[in-house]
Amino acid sequence: xIHFTKSxxxxxxxxxxxxxxxxxxxxxxxxxxxxxxxxxxxMVTCGVRPDGTPYYFFEPIRG
Amino acid sequence: xxxxxxxxxxxxxFTKGSKMSLFELACEPSVQxxxxxxxxxxxxxxxxxxxxxxxxxxxAIISEMLGIHPKITYRIDNLCNxxxxxxxxxxxxxxxxxxxxxxxxxxxxxxxxxxxxLWDVTxxxxxxPVHWAAIFxxxxxxxxxxxxxxxxxxxxxxxxNATKNPHALFGKEVALEEVMNSKKIASPIKLLDCSAxxxxxxxxxxxxxxxxxxxxxxxxxxxxxxxxTSASFAKATADLTSIxxxxxxxxxxxxxxxxxxxxxxxxxxxxxxxxxxxxxxxDLGFAKKGEGGKFVDQQHIAINPRGGIIGCGHPVGATxxxxxxxxxxxxxxxxxxxxxxxxxxxxxxxxxxxGSSASVVIMGV
Numbered sequence: 001x002i003h004f005t006k007s008x009x010x011x012x013x014x015x016x017x018x019x020x021x022x023x024x025x026x027x028x029x030x031x032x033x034x035x036x037x038x039x040x041x042x043m044v045t046c047g048v049r050p051d052g053t054p055y056y057f058f059e060p061i062r063g
Numbered sequence: 064x065x066x067x068x069x070x071x072x073x074x075x076x077f078t079k080g081s082k083m084s085l086f087e088l089a090c091e092p093s094v095q096x097x098x099x100x101x102x103x104x105x106x107x108x109x110x111x112x113x114x115x116x117x118x119x120x121x122x123a124i125i126s127e128m129l130g131i132h133p134k135i136t137y138r139i140d141n142l143c144n145x146x147x148x149x150x151x152x153x154x155x156x157x158x159x160x161x162x163x164x165x166x167x168x169x170x171x172x173x174x175x176x177x178x179x180x181l182w183d184v185t186x187x188x189x190x191x192p193v194h195w196a197a198i199f200x201x202x203x204x205x206x207x208x209x210x211x212x213x214x215x216x217x218x219x220x221x222x223x224n225a226t227k228n229p230h231a232l233f234g235k236e237v238a239l240e241e242v243m244n245s246k247k248i249a250s251p252i253k254l255l256d257c258s259a260x261x262x263x264x265x266x267x268x269x270x271x272x273x274x275x276x277x278x279x280x281x282x283x284x285x286x287x288x289x290x291x292t293s294a295s296f297a298k299a300t301a302d303l304t305s306i307x308x309x310x311x312x313x314x315x316x317x318x319x320x321x322x323x324x325x326x327x328x329x330x331x332x333x334x335x336x337x338x339x340x341x342x343x344x345x346d347l348g349f350a351k352k353g354e355g356g357k358f359v360d361q362q363h364i365a366i367n368p369r370g371g372i373i374g375c376g377h378p379v380g381a382t383x384x385x386x387x388x389x390x391x392x393x394x395x396x397x398x399x400x401x402x403x404x405x406x407x408x409x410x411x412x413x414x415x416x417x418g419s420s421a422s423v424v425i426m427g428v
Contacts, residue, residue, distance in 0.1 A: 003303060005197045006250040007189065016189050018198055018297075025297035027189045037205070049188075056187045
């Protein structure tokens with residue numbers, strides 16, 4: 001995790017962050033607010049929504 | 064290479080909900096400029112149209128509407144940087160001798176497709192520009208201690224400046240508390256830290272040095288720097304506290320113009336979000352790295368006297384043209400109520416798509 005913050009766009013509150021994964025940087029969503037820079041994270045799901053927008057969900061690696 | 068001057072300019076009033084078509088919007092300042100200069104169609108060699116709208120053959124359509132039969136005409140699209148890219152093209156075709164006179168017109172409707180960056184899949188679901196701007200802001204705050212209040216001061220300053228600009232979308236001042244208490248968009252960015260997409264157009268006429276001899280106090284384009292580092296946010300800059308493309312563009316423009324930073328009297332900086340003006344202070348060298356937040360209080364250089372993008376509104380394809388028009392009017396001493404006294408050298412800084420491309424234009428009398 002490089003940086004994270006919180007979005008309120010369109011009234012939907014959620015954490016998102018810039019993640020570097022094997023040299024590829026992506027902006028993904030997090031279900032938790034317990035985040036910090038440098039945290040090790042893993043991608044738990046990704047896909048493309050019916051409107052064509054991609055999504056990436058990450059979660060911290062515990063332990 | 065021939066010298067190139069900005070001989071005339073006109074900007075429409077930026078609004079939301081204009082009933083005019085994109086082409087009618089583009090023609091409004093162009094007609095003002097043509098009439099004011101008593102130009103005939105034959106005197107304009109090129110028409111370059113800056114817009115993110117996808118209308119086909121748009122520059123030819125605008126040329127026909129204006130009664131111009133240009134040798135060269137095309138549309139330029141590079142998101143927020145489109146207008147300054149069009150100025151660069153016009154400069155190049157005049158400096159090379161291909162043309163003597165080029166009309167650069169930028170126009171945008173509020174619902175332009177450029178507001179959501181669907182092609183950049185590295186952004187995931189976070190397609191709006193505010194999402195990357197918030198990451199820049201967080202990064203600068205964490206590393207350098209920049210505060211939300213310092214960002215808010217940029218908004219206060221630019222809204223205040225816009226009250227002297229009859230063409231600005233926003234014509235009233237905002238208090239620091241209003242900015243700080245405005246709706247959260249993407250932390251730490253609040254509604255009044257953001258510019259607003261709108262309808263608007265701006266036009267400038269560029270001429271060769273031979274043609275400029277008949278103008279009183281011509282304003283010359285002395286240097287241009289442009290740089291594209293990527294298309295996607297993820298590859299735009301390794302350091303999220305600066306815009307690499309802007310630093311490189313500035314270096315090129317200062318080198319070409321043989322100008323020193325200390326000579327800049329007035330500047331139009333890209334402030335689509337308040338954090339971007341703070342980054343610009345540092346990327347251009349006005350402030351030391353990490354001290355951009357404090358620089359907003361300085362009084363030595365007039366920054367964004369027309370109100371910037373935050374105060375004026377952001378008709379994307381028109382913005383870069385309007386920035387150049389503002390600096391030209393300031394240097395020519397024709398900026399009316401917002402005239403910066405004794406200014407001789409000015410700078411335009413413009414960005415696109417998370418700073419993945421940047422332009423810096425240096426102008427002087």
